[in-house]
Amino acid sequence: MVEEKVKLQESKEHPLDGFLREGRIPHIFCPGCSLGSITNILLEAILESEYDPKDVAVVSGIGCTGRIAGYLNFDSFHTTHGRAIPFSIGLSVTDPNRKVIVISGDGDLFAIGGNHIIHAARRNANLTVICVNNFNYGMTGGQAGPTTYPGQVQTTTPYGSQEQPFNIPDLMASCGAAYVARWTALDVRRVKEAFSEAIAKNGFSFVEVLGSCPTTFGRRNQLAEGKKILEFFRENTVLNHNADTRDVSISHDSPIIVGRFIDRDERPTLTENLLKIQRMSQAKK
Amino acid sequence: MSKKESKFPEVDTGVYFTTGNFAAAEGALAVGCKFFGGYPITPSSEIAEHMSVRLPQVNGHFVQFEDELASIIGILGASWGGFKSMTATSGPGYSLMVENIGLGMMTETPCVIINVQRGGPSTGLPTLVGQQDVMQVKWGSHGDFEPIALSPNSVQECFDLTIEAFNYAEKYRVPVTLLMDETLGHMSEKLIIPDDSKINRINRKKPTVPPEEYLPYKADDDLIPPMAVAGEGYNVMVTGLTHDERGYPVLNAETQDKLVRRINDKIRLNKNKIIRTEEYLLDDAEIALISFGSSARAAKGSVNRARKKGIKVGLLRLITIWPFPDEIIAKLAENVKKIYVPEINYGQVTREVQRAVQGKTEVEGIFILGGAIHTPEQILKEIEKGL
Numbered sequence: 001m002v003e004e005k006v007k008l009q010e011s012k013e014h015p016l017d018g019f020l021r022e023g024r025i026p027h028i029f030c031p032g033c034s035l036g037s038i039t040n041i042l043l044e045a046i047l048e049s050e051y052d053p054k055d056v057a058v059v060s061g062i063g064c065t066g067r068i069a070g071y072l073n074f075d076s077f078h079t080t081h082g083r084a085i086p087f088s089i090g091l092s093v094t095d096p097n098r099k100v101i102v103i104s105g106d107g108d109l110f111a112i113g114g115n116h117i118i119h120a121a122r123r124n125a126n127l128t129v130i131c132v133n134n135f136n137y138g139m140t141g142g143q144a145g146p147t148t149y150p151g152q153v154q155t156t157t158p159y160g161s162q163e164q165p166f167n168i169p170d171l172m173a174s175c176g177a178a179y180v181a182r183w184t185a186l187d188v189r190r191v192k193e194a195f196s197e198a199i200a201k202n203g204f205s206f207v208e209v210l211g212s213c214p215t216t217f218g219r220r221n222q223l224a225e226g227k228k229i230l231e232f233f234r235e236n237t238v239l240n241h242n243a244d245t246r247d248v249s250i251s252h253d254s255p256i257i258v259g260r261f262i263d264r265d266e267r268p269t270l271t272e273n274l275l276k277i278q279r280m281s282q283a284k285k
Numbered sequence: 286m287s288k289k290e291s292k293f294p295e296v297d298t299g300v301y302f303t304t305g306n307f308a309a310a311e312g313a314l315a316v317g318c319k320f321f322g323g324y325p326i327t328p329s330s331e332i333a334e335h336m337s338v339r340l341p342q343v344n345g346h347f348v349q350f351e352d353e354l355a356s357i358i359g360i361l362g363a364s365w366g367g368f369k370s371m372t373a374t375s376g377p378g379y380s381l382m383v384e385n386i387g388l389g390m391m392t393e394t395p396c397v398i399i400n401v402q403r404g405g406p407s408t409g410l411p412t413l414v415g416q417q418d419v420m421q422v423k424w425g426s427h428g429d430f431e432p433i434a435l436s437p438n439s440v441q442e443c444f445d446l447t448i449e450a451f452n453y454a455e456k457y458r459v460p461v462t463l464l465m466d467e468t469l470g471h472m473s474e475k476l477i478i479p480d481d482s483k484i485n486r487i488n489r490k491k492p493t494v495p496p497e498e499y500l501p502y503k504a505d506d507d508l509i510p511p512m513a514v515a516g517e518g519y520n521v522m523v524t525g526l527t528h529d530e531r532g533y534p535v536l537n538a539e540t541q542d543k544l545v546r547r548i549n550d551k552i553r554l555n556k557n558k559i560i561r562t563e564e565y566l567l568d569d570a571e572i573a574l575i576s577f578g579s580s581a582r583a584a585k586g587s588v589n590r591a592r593k594k595g596i597k598v599g600l601l602r603l604i605t606i607w608p609f610p611d612e613i614i615a616k617l618a619e620n621v622k623k624i625y626v627p628e629i630n631y632g633q634v635t636r637e638v639q640r641a642v643q644g645k646t647e648v649e650g651i652f653i654l655g656g657a658i659h660t661p662e663q664i665l666k667e668i669e670k671g672l
Binding site: 021023024054055057059070073074075076077078079080082083085086087088089090091092093094095098115116119270274277278280281282 | 341350356360362365366384388514516519521523525
């Protein structure tokens with residue numbers, strides 16, 4: 001084992017090399033951004049899953065997190081803003097053995113794409129959806145989004161946001177998601193575990209990862225370094241797997257509750273239902 | 286992908302008395318469509334309803350999405366899963382779809398959109414005919430692209446041209462629009478669905494090289510790249526960003542020029558293979574009518590009535606609307622004194638005809654702004670006024 005590690009170090013190869021697209025690195029993420037480590041965790045979770053990489057597709061919308069699909073050497077799709085989920089539904093139902101993973105940001109999935117994600121959860125579409133929540137629109141320069149909390153300063157909330165953000169885990173749970181977890185980018189081991197569990201899940205599985213965005217979120221909100229945001233998470237998160245999702249809203253002055261909130265197998269998936277309809281339609285004649 | 290057997294036929298051979306919407310749905314099934322994603326909208330909903338009955342019977346999937354935004358990108362996703370896919374809508378729904386039709390153009394994704402046109406703008410005339418989406422197909426999405434649009438004018442053609450629409454989509458790797466209208470969608474007439482062996486099916490070009498040599502956006506001499514889809518081990522990379530032959534985003538003027546030029550030129554260079562028109566009594570005509578869709582049926586009636594009165598009128602019917610048959614119309618303009626364009630809008634095709642004619646002859650539109658089709662007498666009256 002040690003010998004292998006030494007060999008690997010000397011070769012200057014990285015164990016994940018073949019799974020990142022050659023020529024696409026360096027990535028575009030800012031110093032202090034957590035998307036690099038989240039990408040790393042996602043890759044490890046995919047490779048440790050039961051799936052043949054050939055049967056895995058990664059789909060993103062638009063935004064910083066939306067760029068992740070394009071770095072991964074799987075079938076990867078970088079779609080339009082907000083539309084990663086319905087694209088993935090079309091893609092996933094064409095092959096019941098395919099694992100489609102959507103990784104995108106909070107603005108992409110819950111503002112412009114909000115209608116799609118609630119319906120995908122309602123249908124129990126066979127998708128794993130990872131939402132990296134950085135509390136703002138990073139790619140476009142730091143505007144407020146559907147997760148911006150009251151008082152948060154962004155370029156379009158110069159006096160502090162006055163709106164209530166989505167309670168994302170509760171929204172997903174109430175729409176029928178089979179798996180709902182929330183972790184922060186600091187909880188590397190927990191995030192990995194959640195990705196693995198979500199990928200193994202049949203049906204709509206959802207993981208919210210609170211990310212660090214020093215450039216467009218942190219520096220306007222007294223958290224101007226990636227490290228400071230992670231420290232903030234360390235000091236202000238409370239683990240509670242059994243939390244009632246109605247109580248896990250994020251605000252500036254109360255602890256952030258993390259955990260695996262929902263894990264259930266109560267409903268057939270969209271793909272299973274479509275195959276059932278095929279059998280029903282053909283039984284008639 | 287293993288092919289499951291079904292006792293239900295893709296090609297439901299027979300003679301029918303039925304609607305254009307039914308015919309279009311059966312055309313899609315006959316050519317091998319296996320995924321329909323749609324959202325209810327008058328006057329196209331019967332297509333979705335019929336697909337919801339028939340698609341599962343032939344081992345396809347019908348998904349009613351939450352809106353048209355989802356419907357169009359859902360069919361792009363299914364196309365990248367290897368299925369021939371389609372949606373059906375009307376003007377307001379098409380308006381919602383245009384952004385992702387652009388994604389389909391940029392990522393070269395075969396799919397078919399049926400637009401059963403109604404009167405607009407906005408909610409307009411949900412249950413009544415219009416032909417007001419001609420320009421929306423051409424210019425609706427941002428950026429430069431060359432759409433293909435076909436316009437049937439009978440129930441039989443709704444079947445035949447849906448098959449052609451899929452064949453063009455697969456061959457040229459583009460979203461193709463079938464521009465129907467409410468009259469065609471809802472009227473009933475004879476439809477013959479031929480034997481399975483008579484159906485012409487074109488399937489997308491597949492890569493002939495192993496994955497390690499495959500460049501997803503490297504085109505052949507015909508400017509069309511072979512298409513590997515998800516699950517085939519090619520690790521396809523698909524983005525709406527400007528991309529190079531590897532499919533990687535490269536954001537500069539040079540890559541943009543190469544890509545956008547190619548996705549336009551692959552249609553422009555093949556336009557003579559795509560353009561279809563039908564001529565009726567044009568050989569000795571002094572006055573020409575140019576029309577399409579259900580308007581062309583009235584136009585044909587007016588040609589017959591004019592001929593009985595000794596007025597030499599002929600008809601050029603546009604079956605392909607986009608790419609526009611500029612050369613055919615320019616040539617026609619040299620032989621006639623005047624061209625009339627009956628259409629159910631305020632001059633969308635008329636303006637294209639004027640552009641194609643380049644002043645060689647007089648062009649006048651005969652407009653109904655939605656809600657009714659022309660009568661042959663109405664068109665004849667306009668012709669006689671100009672004599």
